[in-house]
Amino acid sequence: MHDAHRIELTVNGRSVTAEVDARTSLVQLLRDQLSLTGTHVGCEHGSCGACTVHVDGSTARGCLVLAVQADGADVLTIEGVSAPGEPLGAVQQAFTHHHALQCGFCTPGFVMSVLEYLDETPCATDLARRRRLSGNWCRCTGYQGVVAAVRQLDAERHI
Amino acid sequence: MRAAPFRYVRALDLDEALDALARPGGRVLAGGQSLLPLMHQRKVRCETVVDITRIPELRTTTRSTEGTLTIGAAVTQRQVEGDLTVTEGWPLLSDALAHVGNVTIRNRGTVGGSAAHAEPAAEMPSVLTALNARFEVASEGGTSTIAAPDFFTGRNHTALQRGQLLVRIQLPVMGPAGHAWVEFGPRLDDLPYVGVAAVVRLDGEGAIRTVRVVVAGAGDTPEDATAHFASLVGADPRALPAGDLAECASHTAEGRAVPDSPTVPAGYRRRLIRALARRAVMAAADRAVGRRRGDAGRDRRA
Numbered sequence: 001m002h003d004a005h006r007i008e009l010t011v012n013g014r015s016v017t018a019e020v021d022a023r024t025s026l027v028q029l030l031r032d033q034l035s036l037t038g039t040h041v042g043c044e045h046g047s048c049g050a051c052t053v054h055v056d057g058s059t060a061r062g063c064l065v066l067a068v069q070a071d072g073a074d075v076l077t078i079e080g081v082s083a084p085g086e087p088l089g090a091v092q093q094a095f096t097h098h099h100a101l102q103c104g105f106c107t108p109g110f111v112m113s114v115l116e117y118l119d120e121t122p123c124a125t126d127l128a129r130r131r132r133l134s135g136n137w138c139r140c141t142g143y144q145g146v147v148a149a150v151r152q153l154d155a156e157r158h159i
Numbered sequence: 160m161r162a163a164p165f166r167y168v169r170a171l172d173l174d175e176a177l178d179a180l181a182r183p184g185g186r187v188l189a190g191g192q193s194l195l196p197l198m199h200q201r202k203v204r205c206e207t208v209v210d211i212t213r214i215p216e217l218r219t220t221t222r223s224t225e226g227t228l229t230i231g232a233a234v235t236q237r238q239v240e241g242d243l244t245v246t247e248g249w250p251l252l253s254d255a256l257a258h259v260g261n262v263t264i265r266n267r268g269t270v271g272g273s274a275a276h277a278e279p280a281a282e283m284p285s286v287l288t289a290l291n292a293r294f295e296v297a298s299e300g301g302t303s304t305i306a307a308p309d310f311f312t313g314r315n316h317t318a319l320q321r322g323q324l325l326v327r328i329q330l331p332v333m334g335p336a337g338h339a340w341v342e343f344g345p346r347l348d349d350l351p352y353v354g355v356a357a358v359v360r361l362d363g364e365g366a367i368r369t370v371r372v373v374v375a376g377a378g379d380t381p382e383d384a385t386a387h388f389a390s391l392v393g394a395d396p397r398a399l400p401a402g403d404l405a406e407c408a409s410h411t412a413e414g415r416a417v418p419d420s421p422t423v424p425a426g427y428r429r430r431l432i433r434a435l436a437r438r439a440v441m442a443a444a445d446r447a448v449g450r451r452r453g454d455a456g457r458d459r460r461a
Contacts, residue, residue, distance in 0.1 A: 003166045022167035022208070025195075044160065045196035047348065052263055058237070059263040064195045066188075068167050069210060113263065134347040135261030 007071035011036070012080030020067040027051040027062030029070070030077060038078035038108045042137075049136035052109035053077050059116045078108035081115070090156070091115055094149040102140035110136045114150060122154045129154075162198035169210045173217075173326065177299050179209045181322040187211055189233050192260065192268035193276045217271075217326060220244070226332040229295075232271030232325045237262065239270050249330055251338035251356060255286040258340065261348045274310070275325050277317045279418075280350045280376035284311050286340060287328065288381040289356035289373040295327035304329070307381070314379040336360045337396070337447025341439040342375070343431055352376055352423050353431040357439035359396060359447040367394045367447075370440060377432055378416035387411045388440065396444035408436040 003022035010016065011034060018033055030036045030053070042050035044063050051062035054076035082089045088096065091114050101107040113136050123129045129150050130143065138146065167188075170176035179185055184206025188194060197203040211217055217233035222244060230239060239245055240256040259265055259273070259282050273283035274294065288307040295304050296319060310318050319325060337359040344351035354375035362368040370388040373381050387410040390403050412432040419425035 002164070005167065022165055023162040023198075025199075044199050046192060046260075046264060049263065058266045060267055061192070061263055063199070064191050065267070066167065066191070066195070066208075068169075069188075069191070069212070116262065131347060132262070135263050 005068045005071070007068055009070050009072060010074045012075070012077060018067070022066065022068055024067040025063050026053070026055070026060070026065040026067050026070050026075070029067035030062060030075075036077050036079050040105055040108060042105070047137070048106070049109040049113065050106055052112045052136065054112055054116070059113055076112075078111055081111060091118070091149075091153060094153050095146070098145045098149040098152065100141060100145035100149040106136060106138045106140075110138070110146060114153065117150070118153060118157065122157060123150075126151060160199055160201060162195075163201055163204040165198075165205055166207045167210065168207055169213060171213055173214055173297060173324070176209055176211050176214060176324055177297060177322065179207060180324055181299060182207070183321070185209055185321075187272075187275065187324060189272040189275075190235065190268035192264050193272060193278070211324065222248075228330040230270055230328045230330070232275075232327060233269050234271070236260075236265035236268045236270055236273070240265060249290060249333050251290060251333070251340060251358060252286055252330070254338070255282045255340040255354075255356065258282055258342055258351070258354075264348070271325050271328060274328060275317055275319060277311050277313075277315050277380070278350060279314050279379050279381070280344075280352065280354065282340065282342065282351075282354055282375065285354060285373045285375035285381040286356050287330075288383065289358055289371055290330050290333065293329040293331075294325055295329060296323050297326045298323045302326070308383065311380040316379075333358070334360070335447075335450055337443040337445065337450055339439045339442035339446065341435045341442065343435060353428060353435055355432070355435040355439040357436075357443035359440065359443040361396060361447050361451055365396070365448070365451055367391050367396050367444065370443075372411065372436060372440060374411060374432055374436065376418075376428065377411075377414050378418070382411075382414060382416075384411040384436065391440070396448050399441060399444055404437055404440060405433075407440070408433045411436045 006019050008017050030039050040050040042048035046061045046064045052059050053062045055073050091111050126147050168179045186205040188208045188210045212233050217231040219231045221229050236256050246253045292307045293304045294310045339357045342351035342354035356373045358371040360369045370391050372384040374384050388407045412429040417425045
């Protein structure tokens with residue numbers, strides 16, 4: 001059974017029209033139909049955070065949003081944070097500087113989460129930062145570099 | 160894995176939703192943070208998914224003149240968490256919400272959805288029970304209200320029948336009280352093993368008038384353990400008798416329905432219930448005292 005739906009949404013500032021099956025998730029739409037493969041599929045049930053994108057200004061699990069639900073939405077992916085050939089954004093630079101990535105699989109999801117966090121009241125401690133980012137899992141780094149990057153980004157907020 | 164095929168219906172008003180849900184094989188989609196994982200894993204299959212998130216009347220939170228808070232079924236957890244009316248008037252709810260998943264989950268997950276999903280160890284069913292929530296349920300025949308103890312009927316089971324939709328959650332005024340939500344689990348974002356909601360109210364002299372305790376994870380539904388704490392009525396909240404409190408907590412942990420599993424043996428779960436019940440009541444009593452001091456100070460200034 002196919003239940004096809006025509007949807008219109010904005011992705012990284014561009015208008016997009018797509019035809020999706022009811023059960024296509026947002027991350028599947030982004031990767032398979034729009035070739036935006038920077039957003040990754042990890043656990044498919046919302047735990048790991050690799051699929052984290054922004055929908056209408058706040059983070060969402062790309063695997064737990066049906067593409068059809070994103071009709072009319074404004075979606076931001078890692079490709080919209082900085083384009084190829086352009087300088088990296090502040091979060092990406094901090095991650096690079098503090099060795100907050102190794103294989104990079106979790107990194108786009110982390111960047112999207114950190115971007116949202118940076119609009120909130122800053123955490124006072126590293127423990128609070130770790131808790132705030134508990135929705136993004138990393139198998140490589142042991143998180144120390146991620147925490148250091150976020151600590152630096154927090155310090156730079158006061159400038 | 161991909162979900163088994165289904166039909167998607169986006170309801171733009173309540174009538175449309177109820178009409179779609181009246182037919183067999185329909186399930187409600189709100190935030191999707193509980194339903195979609197189950198569908199991806201094919202633990203749940205359904206014919207039709209009815210998206211209620213674009214029904215305007217389900218997306219509002221209002222406060223009546225008597226002070227009752229009414230939360231629409233499609234209001235997100237993050238919206239409720241950040242609502243200053245809730246933080247001031249129902250701090251137990253905002254505190255507990257901070258433990259539900261993580262920010263990303265709460266951006267889409269709904270309080271109504273958590274209630275309807277009725278996961279025994281989850282925060283919302285037990286906290287809403289402790290707050291004496293009433294659940295407004297709509298069907299083609301009209302609306303009715305169900306009290307929390309009658310709403311949560313089993314593991315992932317509520318009183319909702321086919322063709323019915325949870326539309327609003329009503330919370331009566333909490334009034335001056337000390338509250339606490341304490342939970343413990345293996346991972347920060349996941350469901351806890353056990354959680355305890357406690358609300359302590361004081362009388363005019365500052366002694367304990369009521370202790371309300373609801374335990375998540377002690378059975379298939381929120382476990383109202385209030386009766387086990389009856390001996391604390393009349394006690395001085397600044398000096399809770401340790402032996403009495405321990406006994407109350409022990410009785411709470413002795414429920415017959417405590418689940419047993421290889422990862423969480425019943426004995427361990429009982430120890431958690433005992434420890435968390437003690438901590439929750441102590442914290443709530445402490446807050447009740449602090450609140451009374453604060454309120455008394457405010458009265459003197461007035």
